[in-house]
Amino acid sequence: MTEPRGLWVYAVTEQIPAGSLDQVAGVGGGQVRTVVADGLTAIAEDVPLEEFGEAALRRNLEDLAWLEETARAHHRVIDAVVRQSPVVPMRLATVYSGDASVAAMLAGRADDFRAALGRMSRRQEWGVKVYAAERAEANAAPAHGGTEDTGSGGKGAAYLRRRRDQLSAQQDARRELTVSAELVHGALSQLAVDSALHPPQAPQLTGTSAPMLLNAAYLLDEQRSEDFTAAVGALAKSHPALRLELTGPWPPYSFAGVEQEEEAW
Amino acid sequence: MQPGSGAAQTYGSRYGGGHEPANLGDILERVLDKGLVIAGDIQVNLLDIELLTIKLRLVIASLETAREVGINWWENDPWLSADSQRREVRERRADSELEDENYRLRQRVRALESGGRDRD
Numbered sequence: 001m002t003e004p005r006g007l008w009v010y011a012v013t014e015q016i017p018a019g020s021l022d023q024v025a026g027v028g029g030g031q032v033r034t035v036v037a038d039g040l041t042a043i044a045e046d047v048p049l050e051e052f053g054e055a056a057l058r059r060n061l062e063d064l065a066w067l068e069e070t071a072r073a074h075h076r077v078i079d080a081v082v083r084q085s086p087v088v089p090m091r092l093a094t095v096y097s098g099d100a101s102v103a104a105m106l107a108g109r110a111d112d113f114r115a116a117l118g119r120m121s122r123r124q125e126w127g128v129k130v131y132a133a134e135r136a137e138a139n140a141a142p143a144h145g146g147t148e149d150t151g152s153g154g155k156g157a158a159y160l161r162r163r164r165d166q167l168s169a170q171q172d173a174r175r176e177l178t179v180s181a182e183l184v185h186g187a188l189s190q191l192a193v194d195s196a197l198h199p200p201q202a203p204q205l206t207g208t209s210a211p212m213l214l215n216a217a218y219l220l221d222e223q224r225s226e227d228f229t230a231a232v233g234a235l236a237k238s239h240p241a242l243r244l245e246l247t248g249p250w251p252p253y254s255f256a257g258v259e260q261e262e263e264a265w
Numbered sequence: 266m267q268p269g270s271g272a273a274q275t276y277g278s279r280y281g282g283g284h285e286p287a288n289l290g291d292i293l294e295r296v297l298d299k300g301l302v303i304a305g306d307i308q309v310n311l312l313d314i315e316l317l318t319i320k321l322r323l324v325i326a327s328l329e330t331a332r333e334v335g336i337n338w339w340e341n342d343p344w345l346s347a348d349s350q351r352r353e354v355r356e357r358r359a360d361s362e363l364e365d366e367n368y369r370l371r372q373r374v375r376a377l378e379s380g381g382r383d384r385d
Contacts, residue, residue, distance in 0.1 A: 075292045095307035247288070
């Protein structure tokens with residue numbers, strides 16, 4: 001025994017062809033392997049506790065560079081698994097002491113895992129983010145140069161009136177955008193088996209100044225993904241005040257930990 | 266698969282023939298916020314992760330950038346700021362001093378009142 005190790009668990013699946021994860025580097029840079037129990041397979045990696053133990057995790061999770069690398073690696077492995085077989089992805093930083101406790105976890109929740117895997121089978125998660133298109137923001141402020149600035153009350157009152165009109169125009173535009181985003185969500189939900197809303201991301205995160213109005217995830221039957229992408233395109237056309245961004249397909253992160261399981265577990 | 270002109274299509278993963286690596290924010294909100302939560306043997310305080318997610322939602326690159334654009338609410342958020350935690354403790358202490366004083370004064374009033382009239 002050289003150093004104390006733990007088992008980082010990525011996901012649970014039914015089975016995966018031997019060797020299909022040989023090329024995938026895990027969070028610790030090591031070989032990803034499997035732990036099998038009760039007809040289920042946990043995708044895992046042996047990791048040094050020096051880096052992935054309790055105290056180390058608490059420290060490292062606050063280190064954005066470490067977190068980025070680890071989150072990408074975690075995602076990469078799950079992404080590689082989902083190409084082979086339906087998965088239930090585990091939250092980042094699910095670490096066990098060894099094979100025995102992973103096997104016990106699989107066996108103890110075998111029915112729930114099988115039910116969840118059944119729900120994920122031949123399904124994909126797609127993400128849609130809706131932003132206010134930049135030009136809509138510009139339209140929201142009506143032109144105020146060259147208009148009459150008289151009327152009862154003189155200049156000051158005229159200014160206030162103009163300002164009030166501007167603000168209410170902005171509010172109207174904003175309300176309209178929100179309603180449009182809701183319409184988009186409604187239309188896309190019709191095509192989906194399930195949907196989930198993530199909190200809108202801050203502009204600092206998205207790198208755009210346009211406010212994000214909707215950050216949704218949709219669980220789709222595989223064969224509907226083309227209809228779905230087409231629908232996103234059509235909706236973008238019919239709502240020119242919005243900008244739609246489509247991401248995916250994702251492993252079903254947003255639907256694997258749904259309430260049914262949490263209640264039962 | 267070709268989206269309309271207004272849709273900027275990106276890919277969450279290379280799976281499916283996409284070409285762009287997934288956006289870090291998109292990955293983080295999924296692997297930290299979502300995914301199945303089962304407590305492993307190594308206990309990471311979920312609150313720590315929750316807290317971190319909140320911070321990340323705000324800004325990935327650096328907190329300094331956010332501060333520069335005037336976003337600093339976490340400095341007043343007791344979960345995120347040691348300063349405000351200390352402040353909260355201080356305020357709580359001040360509150361309890363007030364309560365003590367209040368109690369003593371009430372006792373006093375009661376004593377005085379029951380001295381004058383024989384009721385509470």
